[in-house]
Amino acid sequence: xxxxxxxxxxxxxxxxxxxxxxxxxxxxxxxxxxxxxxxxxxxxxxxxxxxxxxxxxxxxxxxxxxxxxxxxxxxxxxxxxxxxxxxxxxxxxxxxxxxxxxxxxxxxxxxxxxxxxxxxxxxxxxxxxxxxxxxxxxxxxxxxxxxxxxxxxxxxxxxxxxxxxxxxxxxxxxxxxxxxxxxxxxxxxxxxxxxxxxxxxxxxxxxxxxxxxxxxxxxxxxxxxxxx
Numbered sequence: 001x002x003x004x005x006x007x008x009x010x011x012x013x014x015x016x017x018x019x020x021x022x023x024x025x026x027x028x029x030x031x032x033x034x035x036x037x038x039x040x041x042x043x044x045x046x047x048x049x050x051x052x053x054x055x056x057x058x059x060x061x062x063x064x065x066x067x068x069x070x071x072x073x074x075x076x077x078x079x080x081x082x083x084x085x086x087x088x089x090x091x092x093x094x095x096x097x098x099x100x101x102x103x104x105x106x107x108x109x110x111x112x113x114x115x116x117x118x119x120x121x122x123x124x125x126x127x128x129x130x131x132x133x134x135x136x137x138x139x140x141x142x143x144x145x146x147x148x149x150x151x152x153x154x155x156x157x158x159x160x161x162x163x164x165x166x167x168x169x170x171x172x173x174x175x176x177x178x179x180x181x182x183x184x185x186x187x188x189x190x191x192x193x194x195x196x197x198x199x200x201x202x203x204x205x206x207x208x209x210x211x212x213x214x215x216x217x218x219x220x221x222x223x224x225x226x227x228x
Contacts, residue, residue: 019057021047027068027117035065035125035132065132072118073140080109080144087151094160095204102177102200110178111191119185145170152211161211169211177203 025047029038040061044051058064083104088097109115118136126133149166152173156163163169180199181191191199 018047018049018053022049022054022057022064023068023071026064027072027121030065030068031117031120031124035061035129040064062132065129066135069118069121069133069136070139072114072121073136075114076109076118077140077143079112079114080105081147083108084144084147084151087148089151089154090158091155091160094155095208098204098207099197099201102173102204103197105174106178106181106191106196106200110181111196116185116190123186144174148173156211159213162213163211169207172210173203173207176207179203 022043026038026043029043029046033042038061040051040054043064044054047054054064058067083101086104087101088094091097110119118140122133122136145167148170152161152163152169153166155161156166156169161169177200180202181195184191184195
């Protein structure tokens with residue numbers, strides 16, 4: 001870029017294109033530098049816009065960080081709910097169908113770029129800045145757990161599972177099927193397809209040992225009906 005030329009003048013971009021560019025650049029910078037280490041000048045340079053453009057769109061660093069978390073959450077939710085739509089409501093082989101679903105969840109929602117960025121921000125900044133993730137807690141995990149709980153409630157109602165509390169079952173399913181990927185994630189790595197499948201398989205088998213249908217089990221109709 002030539003000295004003295006504003007980054008906003010070339011190439012020309014729409015208001016929305018600039019906003020997306022700023023949010024994407026901010027996500028990369030926050031993940032790389034951390035919240036404390038990131039600054040508006042660095043984000044502006046990476047987005048190819050002026051410092052003033054960043055302030056015009058988002059006001060300050062805290063609001064920009066919240067916009068990044070909100071944007072990542074919305075994109076992750078889109079992938080999650082598209083994947084939940086493929087949940088095996090009428091399984092031919094419960095274990096195999098749940099493993100395949102868990103692999104899709106891990107691949108589409110945990111291992112993709114947005115999922116990696118969001119997870120890294122939460123792990124790095126969640127304890128220091130919990131207020132910045134208040135909206136994420138409600139709009140992210142809260143919505144996912146509820147949607148998945150409804151699916152498990154239907155499986156239990158049909159006799160495929162024995163569940164007292166579908167919300168607990170949903171949370172434990174998600175925790176189990178990616179449990180073996182966490183060390184790889186913490187070290188900044190990307191799981192292989194084999195590792196994703198192994199984690200999903202072991203998680204589903206553990207889940208079914210806990211929630212598999214048992215003739216003597218008593219299922220609480222009220223809890224299931226609330227999610228059906």
